[in-house]
Amino acid sequence: MAKGGRAERRELLLETFGELDGGPANVTVHNISETGLLIETAEGLAVGEGFRINLPEAGAVEAEVVWVSGTLHGCRFAEPVERAVLSAAQLRSIVAPTASSASDHPDAPLTPEGTTLGQRIAYARHARHMSLSQVAAALDVSRPTVWAWEHDRARPAGPRMTALVDLLKIEPEALARVGGKEGAFGDLTRLVDKSRQEIAIAGGFKPERVRILIEL
DSSP states (O other): OOGGGOOOOEEEEEEEEEEETTEEEEEEEEEEOSSEEEEEOSSOOOTTOEEEEEETTTEEEEEEEEEEETTEEEEEESSOOOHHHHHHHHHTOOOOOOTTTTTSSTTSOBOOOOSSHHHHHHHHHHHTTOOHHHHHHHHTSOHHHHHHHHTTSSOOOHHHHHHHHHHHTBOHHHHHOBTTBOHHHHHHHHHHHHHHHHHHHHHTSOGGGOOOOOOO
């Protein structure tokens, strides 16, 4: 708790899923504390309405809407969350692009910021003012797939990576590097692509139907 008994709020930009009005919905968390959070969602939540939101290190957490202003909703947790959850949320936060990062030169190649591949993909998407659904539709994948890419739960395959670079107009080298280095993941990408081709040949189907998930 901060001085005076008020919970310390941490500013961030975290995209996650919530269970709202009986179904899943995309939610953006703008700030969070041990007792509550500020979310943005297009769902029509009313004051007093309860919902569940997925948070890193905590899973589904119960919360209640206490005020509404357009698409912004101030919410209170049913039970305070641990500080470790706040730290994990900040680590998963998207590096927010500056207002002029892509608007001044919309056709210029973008070099996204972020220490992980997922953070750089999320940065580029926000800089191009595209939603998860728009990227998913353009690449013919599901919205949860794009979400998994941005949260480093999965990695775009070779053709998907190429399409993503073209769609968001990203410098290819910017997505190749990981933590400032390109080597290990460059080798891993080539190995995964080769394995996908071999599995497709053995199974008699197209390589695009082969999905390889690597947990790090």
